[in-house]
Amino acid sequence: MSNRFTFGAIGLVMVAALGLPPALAAADSTPNDESLVLSRIDPDHDGTVSLAEAKAAASAKFDALDTDKEGTLDASELTGILSSHEVKKADKDKDDTLDKAEFLALVEKMFKAADHDHDGTLDAKELSTEQGRALVSLLAY
Numbered sequence: 150m151s152n153r154f155t156f157g158a159i160g161l162v163m164v165a166a167l168g169l170p171p172a173l174a175a176a177d178s179t180p181n182d183e184s185l186v187l188s189r190i191d192p193d194h195d196g197t198v199s200l201a202e203a204k205a206a207a208s209a210k211f212d213a214l215d216t217d218k219e220g221t222l223d224a225s226e227l228t229g230i231l232s233s234h235e236v237k238k239a240d241k242d243k244d245d246t247l248d249k250a251e252f253l254a255l256v257e258k259m260f261k262a263a264d265h266d267h268d269g270t271l272d273a274k275e276l277s278t279e280q281g282r283a284l285v286s287l288l289a290y
């Protein structure tokens with residue numbers, strides 16, 4: 150009882166000391182939590198990710214990243230998401246930004262690379278491979 154009280158009091162002091170507004174603290178939560186990400190990219194919860202699901206998640210991710218709503222992602226918007234080398238490879242029209250078609254084409258390529266048995270879906274085993282994890286982390290948001 151007294152331990153719990155002490156712990157709670159310390160927690161309150163820490164929150165007060167950090168002075169984080171709730172919105173900022175929430176934005177700092179773990180976006181890469183795997184089950185959370187999976188529930189987003191597997192909306193029908195059948196345990197596998199179809200290409201349509203991956204592309205829907207990619208489209209939502211694109212819109213979330215496109216903060217200036219220009220319909221393109223530039224290097225600054227892709228910081229921490231894709232390396233400059235990966236951006237260059239995906240930037241088919243060489244305008245130094247990724248439009249949605251280029252982004253979705255990249256996702257489709259990564260999806261096919263991860264779909265080892267070529268059945269058109271990624272199961273848990275395929276999602277846990279290096280290629281699968283790369284795709285999941287790209288789609289995480």
Ligand SMILES: [Ca+2]
Pocket residue numbers: 190191192193194195196197198199202
């Ligand atoms: Ca699914």
Ligand SMILES: [Ca+2]
Pocket residue numbers: 240241242243244245246247248251
């Ligand atoms: Ca481009």
Ligand SMILES: [Ca+2]
Pocket residue numbers: 264265266267268269270271272275
């Ligand atoms: Ca598969």
